[in-house]
Amino acid sequence: MTIERGPTTSAAPRAVARRGNRAPWEEPPTTVGQAAKGLTLGTMLAVVVVPLWIIVVTSLSTPGAVNRAGGLVIWPDGLTLEPYREMLGDPTVRTSLLVSLGITLVGTLVSMAVSVLCAYGLSRPRSLGHRFLLFLLIVTMFVSGGLIPSFLVVTGLGGYDQWWALILPSAVSVFNILVLRSFYSSTSADLVDAARMDGAGEWRILWSVVLPTSRAVTAVIALFYAVGYWNSFFNVMLYMPTDSAKWPLQYVLLTFVNRGNGLPGSVNSGFGSTHAQTAPLSLQMAVVVLTLVPLLIVYPFVQKHFRAGVLTGAIKG
Template sequence: MTTTTPAPTAPTTGPRPRRHHPQRPVWEEPPTPAGQTAKGLTLGLVVLLILLPVYCVVLTSISTPGAINRAGGLVLVPHGITLDAYTTMLSGGPVRRSLIVTCAITAIGTAISMTVSILCAYGLSRHRSLGHRFLLLILVITMFVNGGLIPTFLVVSELHGYGTYWALILPSAVSVFNILVLRSFYSTTAAELIDAARMDGAGEWRILLSVVLPTSRAVTAVITLFYAVGYWNTFFNVMLYMPTESQKWPLQYVLYEYVNLGVNMPGQVNSGYGVAGHSQTAPLSLQMAVVVLTLIPILIVFPFLQKHFAKGMLTGAIKG
């Protein structure tokens, strides 16, 4: 008796239907084509909404007066490109001086803030340090309770800080939030590394410089970026502690005066800071050039620190 075996069926090449796992949430299911398309369109729209204003500002800053007058304001279509606004802005006057002031305040202020924050965070992260719990409690209280604006102004004035550059640095030199992030990160440093360093005769300074800081580059880069952006955007302290003389204004306050309040800029007719031979430059292009100048340093630095951003914040803030 002979038996016949059924012929093998050809394998199906089409996509297998997705099956919903009964114990898995909906958001963990594989994305559908419609969902992927919706996500792409949403992200594209968000990117467009972010880049369009930047594009208009940059294009207006390099446009001729005729193109700006023809557009009636911000330029969307390039027509007549010139760098006269940047030449006028950087040739002298308060803009170039404010750029130097801002760079100096950012560099010195960031160095002071990082030094104080790292030392404070490292001391609070060592559980055997004297009074670390009490000091940590005092720091946390200052996050929610402070003396207020008037007492702070009186303290700065009594310490002869009014009208000096130190008034733009020292009142905001320390951020308790940044110290807590650094402390949380330093607390998770491998105890084996610290014990090995102590067995080799290293003191606390050597442990901090040779063990803790090299293993915490990510969070250090993030906190440095936070402090640098804060000093670069210094604005409110200028209104409180700086006199009305523009020689000491940082770049952000110059931007406020020239763009928001409409104060004459270099190159405008009847300007107190007029530059010979540049009276034909459009005022709006000068204003937009100052805006671009305030954006350039952050746009240059941020891509180099972006890879450390998520790692530094998550590792320093979440344990487990």
């Protein structure tokens, strides 16, 4: 007696293989959809990469190449390192680079210390007055005294032409505190209770329980603060516009571009320079590249935490 077998159903496994790791509710990709995604990603990549390419190439170009291009150089045509030698040989640029690094390091540490402590205190449900303090912080996001009252307060406290005026007026971001508070509030209550049963105080809980479980968001917020301090120049315009020895690199670049007659404090550089082998535009772009290099060095070490730090807590489940 033979047993007849029905037709083999191999279509289902093939469909599953075709779907791959896609969720059951997601439709299989189409050619038009894939092409649209590729075009969109390529356009976004070009928007980011092409300006960087033009800046770097222009910074390495000779005066003849800049003149032939009529400005910014798109394709290399006579490269030289003279703009970088002249830029780094200028004492104002070297000093401003050290000033920017110092302000970024100290400012980031101060901002992170204040933000972490404030966010942790507001995240504890039994802390004294945390709801009222949270309300006050949120109000400051929408209502502020304005520029003139801030200037009068800082100068009235003796901040004019002082280093701390470049850090403390912008040391705290309420938005960053709210993000940190959201993460700290979601810390496992069992871990906190277990630490308390072992005799840990609030400082120990923050250092040994909350911060290790919030490493991603801490790295992202630190990156936000560091980028803000590194790119800051407005406080310099307000509180120390005359002493070039205290200017950060971004303000030196701004002054250089606005004046159009050389780096601040230098004699034989930039426009009207006796260095005929350096184009003024190349020197400007070289300073721009110098401002970008530290961020390009630091970002890869923080990038692995960036996605988790931004998305975790925004999506539940």
